[in-house]
Amino acid sequence: MNIMEKSKLMKRLFIRNILPVLMSCLFITSSNSLKVVAPREVGVVDGEKAFLPCIFTLDDKSVPINISRLEVEWTNGPTILTYKNGRIEPYSEKACKGHAMMNEQNLRNGDATLILSNTNPFEDTLFVCDVTYNDETDWGVVKLKPKVLVHCPEFIVAPPVKESTVMCNFSLGSRGIPPSFDPSYLSIRWYKDSNKSSFARFTKGQEHHMDGVSMSVSEVRPDTFSLTLKSVKPDDYGYYTCKVNYPRCFPGYAVTALYMGSGEKRQECIASQESFAGWTISDVVGWLLILGVGMLLLNVPTEMKEMERNEQLQRKQRRSNTKNKKIVEVKTKEEEKNNNEDDPIF
Template identity: 25%
Template sequence: MDLLMFIFVAAVAVISDGFTVHGPSDPLVAPLGSSVVLPCYVDEPLPVKDLEVEWRRTDSEALVHLYQDGESRAEVQQEDYQDRANFFTDQIQHGNFSLRLDNLRAEDEGEYTCKVYSQQDSGETVVQIKVDNVERLLVSGSSRSISASVGEDVTLNCSVDSHIKPEHIEEVSWRKTDEKEDIPVLLYQNNEALPDSSDEQYRDRVEFFTDEIPKGNFSLRLKSVRTEDKGVYMCQVFAGRLSANATVVLEKLGFSALQIMVLILSIAASGSALLLCCLIYCISHDDSFLRLHLSLVLCPNMIMFFAFVFWGVSDGSVNETVCCSALYFLRPLLLLWAAPYINKFTGKIKTWIQEYSYVAEYVVFSFVVYSALFKTAWQKLLNYAEFERVVIIVLFSIVFLSCLCKIIHFLVSEIGKKTRRIIKIIDLVADIIFEILPTLQFMILFYTFGSTGGAGFIIVVILPVFMMMTNDRWFFRCRRVGCSRSVIRTVMIIFTLVMNAVMIGLYIMTLEKTTDPIGWGCVLVFLQILWTVMKFTDATFSYLRLSQGFQRFVLMYVFGSVGVVLLTSAALITELILKTVNGDRTLGDLRFIVFPVECLFVVSVLISGLFESKIASCLKSCQDSVRSRRVKRSQQNQNQNPEETEMLENP
């Protein structure tokens, strides 16, 4: 009886169980970031109707996944397992309730329970996961180089594949790297982007895609691409002891609309200069002759003015753009003064061109240059002592006051036809200051960019010496000791050359601490040469100054109106093309070309005024020599022609 009862109870137990849920006998071991399958199955398929499969963490009862009512219920999953835990849906009808867990994390380690409910029966199994301690950090960028046009926005890809959550990544660093430089572009640290870490050339132009960072996407948006942005960029990721990097190549930068405009304007300036020069040569005596000359003076230079403006917007620096644009806007004034057809003008127009055009260029250009220098100096004033700050502001104010006085005098006396006493006082003040302007210029540069240790010595000693050197009355008094006019003029020229050499040396010495010393040096040398022209033309005594009627040489005028424009436009085109191709500027500053060429033109005009008689006689002798050679050749040809004719008639 007892044996029968035991057999009956065992049979009832087996029947009541209905099914047995199976799982692995040993823990599952998998590396971080990998996918692992958690086995859970029954021997015989179960009816799908009323079937429910539930996976939970044993320790926290967190719901990993649920199969219910014939479908996977992903919406009820714990957030940490969404998009990572999935059933093999097509296998459930065959009794396979295994779960695939992707992108395995360290916190996934532990026990998981698979519970199966079918009609009135249920069963379960436990699966244990052990995460391998092998750590992984992979960073990927772009497999292909990126091409873009200047001015566009580009995306530099960088994605991080790791078991480490993005918010636990310590640092992501974007840098531009090549053989010559290593420039910080943008830094992500302590769960935030740090724009202040960017180099100045990338400031306000780079940013992360904030919404993508939680997904491990640290791609970079680079806005308004420039030609110098071309190169190799490295995305480096640091997480604990791990670090990895990927590179992105930005190349094949095309021309932007502004750069195309610069090319068109530069070519137009060169073409217009050559075309107008040819027309003037062909039409030597015509009513349109003077208009063509005025067009040659104005059109190429105004076109180059706009070319430099567009260049500054697209690629050029502020100081470079301001100086070059101002020069080409004012160049026609000096060209008018140096033009050989100046005598075709009559009345007050001719007088103004002869006496004031080049002065107007010097005054306005000085005002523009020292405004740009003052902007640079203003950034340094906070680091100076109060006394030095006051001295710098006063010196700049004196220069500005002098320029304004001269401009007011031009506008009121020449254009407004006013000659009141106040106008004469304004002109006198401007003339007095202009006598010592080179010294003031040096003082400004010395206080702003140089060492201020010897400032007292400069004020007490150098200033009076330069004032004496720039005053032609000292040379006139040399007549009292029996010096001839030619000797006095020669001494004055030598003295002026020495003074200019000293001033240029002082400029170079004091400009070493600026960001673009050579560029500013070229500009100030041009100003010094232009001041020398003013000095000789405004000299008190006639034998010391350039004659109002001195001969204008066509060759020098053509060089100034055509040659200078051709050289500058060629330099601008070359710099633009090389910068686009190489991603970096060749010259670095176009003032290296623009102002030395302009200095050469101004010096040639000055020499032609000082030694006009000698140059004229030399040119005349050369012309006579060439003419005599032509006459001899023509005579020889005439002598040979009869002999050749006779030989042809009597072979």
């Protein structure tokens, strides 16, 4: 057998035997192509409810998910709960008590989000979502972090050219700040409107800011910080976003709006006071007379109603007196009649 014949034979073997297998594998992969998407980190406030997203998709989105071929397992070291054979089975103590659950209806739409209640991000940190569909497996890892809660005023009214200060505070979850808190690891950044570059920041215990701006962190209360605009300019009005971060925590945000102070309204108020002070005596007397007549007119209907009520009471009293008089007369006649009947006839 020469080289040409061997080449043709190998080609026939490839087309008959190997190519169908490759096409079959390619078809299976493209029909499923399972992909799990989950966020790397989720910020949680200890003691509150937390949602750990786990979204799975197939390449062919036109084909609905066959729930009977789906398996989901959530683990945090040990297994928390699973979905298999059309049932959600709790495994951990938390799941058995109803503190960890999935929504079966959402699974049909590719959503295997784990819902946790009474969370403790200081202890339970790493969660794995393992999804299997048609013997194809993919997974996602979600890390829980205590969320930094930032509190700033919603808005501040500042007059132009004056100094204006925004006072804020933060806490690591609902526990405030721990005794081991170290301000040198604290990071605070301020942003103006939609600008992605910070104009003031506090990192590694050092302040960095633009001219006309200052910021500080309280040494007495390290959870309190401030931003000061030394002389408010027209361009300074807008929205200020502060981002606070601390190691092993999920960053927190707060937004404060800086509005222009209303000097014009103050002038209008002063002008109205001056115009009132400039009234003459005749103006005041005239207004008092108008008010007095108005009060009299308002009292007229009340007095008329009072008179009508008195007349009704008098008429009622007269009718009552007449009725009583008639009753007395009738009783008197009956007594006289009875007395006459009792006398003996001679």
